[in-house]
Amino acid sequence: MSVETVKAPKVGFVSLGCPKALTDSELILTQLSAEGYETSKTFEDADLVIVNTCGFIDDAVKESLDTIGEALAANGKVIVTGCLGSKAVDGSADTSGGMTAQNLVRKMHPSVLAVTGPHATQEVMDAVHLHLPKRHDPFIDLTPSFGIKLTPKHYAYLKISEGCNHRCTFCIIPSMRGDLVSRPIGDVLKEAEALFAGGVKELLVISQDTSAYGVDVKYRTGFFEGKPVKTRMLDLVAELGQLAKPYGAWVRLHYVYPYPSVDAVIPLMAEGLVLPYLDVPLQHSHPDVLKRMKRPASGERNLERIAAWRETCPEIVIRSTFIAGFPGETEEEFEHLLDFMREAKIDRAGCFAYSDVTGAEANKLEGMLPIALREERRARFMAVAEEVSSAKLQSRIGATMQVLVDSAPGLGKKGGVGRSYADAPEIDGVVKLLPPEKISKQLKVGEFTRARIVGVDGHDLVAAPI
Numbered sequence: 001m002s003v004e005t006v007k008a009p010k011v012g013f014v015s016l017g018c019p020k021a022l023t024d025s026e027l028i029l030t031q032l033s034a035e036g037y038e039t040s041k042t043f044e045d046a047d048l049v050i051v052n053t054c055g056f057i058d059d060a061v062k063e064s065l066d067t068i069g070e071a072l073a074a075n076g077k078v079i080v081t082g083c084l085g086s087k088a089v090d091g092s093a094d095t096s097g098g099m100t101a102q103n104l105v106r107k108m109h110p111s112v113l114a115v116t117g118p119h120a121t122q123e124v125m126d127a128v129h130l131h132l133p134k135r136h137d138p139f140i141d142l143t144p145s146f147g148i149k150l151t152p153k154h155y156a157y158l159k160i161s162e163g164c165n166h167r168c169t170f171c172i173i174p175s176m177r178g179d180l181v182s183r184p185i186g187d188v189l190k191e192a193e194a195l196f197a198g199g200v201k202e203l204l205v206i207s208q209d210t211s212a213y214g215v216d217v218k219y220r221t222g223f224f225e226g227k228p229v230k231t232r233m234l235d236l237v238a239e240l241g242q243l244a245k246p247y248g249a250w251v252r253l254h255y256v257y258p259y260p261s262v263d264a265v266i267p268l269m270a271e272g273l274v275l276p277y278l279d280v281p282l283q284h285s286h287p288d289v290l291k292r293m294k295r296p297a298s299g300e301r302n303l304e305r306i307a308a309w310r311e312t313c314p315e316i317v318i319r320s321t322f323i324a325g326f327p328g329e330t331e332e333e334f335e336h337l338l339d340f341m342r343e344a345k346i347d348r349a350g351c352f353a354y355s356d357v358t359g360a361e362a363n364k365l366e367g368m369l370p371i372a373l374r375e376e377r378r379a380r381f382m383a384v385a386e387e388v389s390s391a392k393l394q395s396r397i398g399a400t401m402q403v404l405v406d407s408a409p410g411l412g413k414k415g416g417v418g419r420s421y422a423d424a425p426e427i428d429g430v431v432k433l434l435p436p437e438k439i440s441k442q443l444k445v446g447e448f449t450r451a452r453i454v455g456v457d458g459h460d461l462v463a464a465p466i
């Protein structure tokens with residue numbers, strides 16, 4: 001029998017959760033494809049289903065459990081991976097490898113074939129091999145060198161580490177993903193190079209704490225193309241910038257804490273080596289609240305630090321997330337946060353009203369605020385954030401910016417949608433592109449265009465391609 005006549009085993013795949021979970025999904029899908037498995041768009045048509053879950057907040061837990069239930073009902077053969085897989089019934093970390101009824105997924109859905117935690121490509125593949133043996137002789141390797149990507153072809157997430165050494169009181173990620181483990185710098189750079197060569201125009205560096213990259217290996221020296229490179233954020237960013245250059249691609253940094261070591265990265269932004277964009281999850285400004293949150297870099301002088309960054313690189317855009325109504329937050333502490341927002345002029349800010357996360361230490365803190373007050377503070381915060389952000393957007397009118405095109409039906413004859421250096425995909429605004437004035441001008445997805453900013457529409461800019 002020739003290989004072509006052997007029906008390839010089909011796997012259904014559902015990827016839930018954050019960009020870090022997405023990169024886990026990509027690694028599993030890449031491996032499946034390399035081994036000759038096909039993917040199925042429906043549960044019914046698949047021989048087996050993998051659900052990559054999220055366990056961060058209670059809504060995400062519910063969505064994950066519901067999805068597992070649907071997959072079981074429609075298909076029957078289900079492997080579960082991801083954060084929820086390492087959660088016990090009482091919200092603590094499950095160390096049984098999903099083997100006992102103490103495991104939340106196992107308890108709710110006892111018939112699943114296997115349960116693993118996050119970052120477990122090999123364990124997932126072992127379970128797949130057991131329940132759906134691979135084709136014996138897959139001559140055909142259709143996997144591109146940069147693996148399978150779930151993002152559009154022109155941007156990709158690059159995960160540089162897994163886990164986190166901090167113990168923020170509102171977060172259960174360390175109990176699910178463990179302490180920081182940095183990927184070898186040579187592997188990270190090799191993956192980045194393959195992504196650029198494969199057409200990626202924007203690389204988004206992600207982790208739980210990008211500024212801590214290499215701490216676990218004491219900034220060990222690794223090798224890339226025979227050259228020694230330190231496992232350290234500054235060296236990584238410099239190398240990524242150099243790799244991106246010949247492709248004219250962007251490098252964007254996420255989850256960076258405001259440690260003094262980050263100051264050295266800002267000149268690379270001023271030079272244009274990487275995007276002048278920094279995603280710094282600050283969560284609050286008041287030292288006492290930060291202490292109760294057990295936040296990293298809480299003792300740093302964030303206002304002064306941000307001012308110094310802006311001096312070195314005036315075009316820097318800072319995105320951040322905050323929590324309003326954290327347990328014990330006084331009106332005075334909250335107003336400190338509003339003043340901080342006005343002064344720091346955070347370009348892009350998101351805010352959550354505090355809510356308990358099952359298993360988090362903060363649930364036990366004193367001074368839990370009524371939900372209505374938390375929501376009210378969130379709304380007050382967002383009103384200030386929008387004022388700041390809208391003034392920033394208005395000031396761009398008349399400027400010419402480089403825009404990466406994300407969507408352009410009919411080659412942009414009716415306009416399109418793109419993003420400038422100030423907009424990360426999914427979380428920030430966009431640049432709405434008008435139909436080009438010049439007949440010959442075309443907009444193509446995944447390509448850059450210059451555009452003149454002509455207006456503001458909510459969180460978005462409106463621009464005329466030139």
Ligand code: SF4
Nearest residue numbers: 164166168171173208
């Ligand atoms: S830094 Fe804090 S919030 Fe972020 S993953 Fe680590 S413990 Fe969680």
